[in-house]
Amino acid sequence: xxxxxxxxxxxxxxxxxxxxxxxxxxxxxxxxxxxxxxxxxxxxxxxxxxxxxxxxxxxxxxxxxxxxxxxxxxxxxxxxxxxxxxxxxxxxxxxxxxxxxxxxxxxxxxxxxxxxxxxxxxxxxxxxxxxxxxxxxxxxxxxxxxxxxxxxxxxxxxxxxxxxxxxxxxxxxxxxxxxxxxxxxxxxxxxxxxxxxxxxxxxxxxxxxxxxxxxxxxxxxxxxxxxxxxxxxxxxxxxxxxxxxxxxxxxxxxxxxx
Numbered sequence: 672x673x674x675x676x677x678x679x680x681x682x683x684x685x686x687x688x689x690x691x692x693x694x695x696x697x698x699x700x701x702x703x704x705x706x707x708x709x710x711x712x713x714x715x716x717x718x719x720x721x722x723x724x725x726x727x728x729x730x731x732x733x734x735x736x737x738x739x740x741x742x743x744x745x746x747x748x749x750x751x752x753x754x755x756x757x758x759x760x761x762x763x764x765x766x767x768x769x770x771x772x773x774x775x776x777x778x779x780x781x782x783x784x785x786x787x788x789x790x791x792x793x794x795x796x797x798x799x800x801x802x803x804x805x806x807x808x809x810x811x812x813x814x815x816x817x818x819x820x821x822x823x824x825x826x827x828x829x830x831x832x833x834x835x836x837x838x839x840x841x842x843x844x845x846x847x848x849x850x851x852x853x854x855x856x857x858x859x860x861x862x863x864x865x866x867x868x869x870x871x872x873x874x875x876x877x878x879x880x881x882x883x884x885x886x887x888x889x890x891x892x893x894x895x896x897x898x899x900x901x902x903x904x905x906x907x908x909x910x911x912x913x914x915x916x917x918x919x920x921x922x923x924x925x926x927x928x929x
Contacts, residue, residue: 672749675781682752683711700813700820703744705751707762712748739800740807743775747814750774761850762818769823769832772808772815773844776836779804808833
């Protein structure tokens with residue numbers, strides 16, 4: 672990670688559980704925890720090994736779990752350190768959890784290319800490793816959690832955030848998942864005003880999975896898949912989120928502007 676991101680102040684690595692338990696500004700999130708106060712990542716090797724074992728049901732491997740299921744959790748704690756080093760962002764809320772998932776996606780893509788370590792070894796993830804990371808995000812959510820190991824309830828939202836990172840970069844993650852109203856001294860009137868504007872906008876529009884506005888339609892509409900024929904969407908789907916690989920057509924986007 673240090674080779675790929677080159678932080679000015681790299682986090683320290685510890686294998687002592689007490690270092691996580693004694694952290695003054697974060698709760699332990701085993702098998703890997705990050706303490707902002709000491710800039711230390713604490714790893715429970717036994718717990719990580721357990722998370723990395725394939726999951727089997729009825730004698731068969733049921734999920735694409737494996738070593739990268741556990742390693743992605745460690746990577747996500749390093750991404751917490753990257754956020755802490757950047758400064759100006761909160762690490763213990765829902766936005767932080769999704770931002771961490773996004774940055775973990777960025778790191779996953781970087782590791783898909785062979786990386787040579789200082790001792791001469793090489794590391795490179797394969798497509799199967801990406802599947803293992805996704806399985807972990809869906810099952811335990813730790814690779815998509817905040818500094819306290821808390822994640823958002825929706826597995827789909829976690830995967831969406833991870834995908835944004837896979838297709839983007841660090842700046843896109845910070846832009847896509849900013850910290851709204853992190854300043855405790857912010858004028859309450861401004862908060863209420865912004866909320867009212869957002870509610871008014873949502874009353875006119877639906878948002879797709881990337882947060883883009885899609886106007887409500889009373890009649891049958893169409894959704895076009897890139898390179899494919901149009902797919903009809905009846906009124907029962909009027910309030911469903913648009914698929915990531917589709918785009919809405921035949922509407923005026925100005926109707927959804929704030």
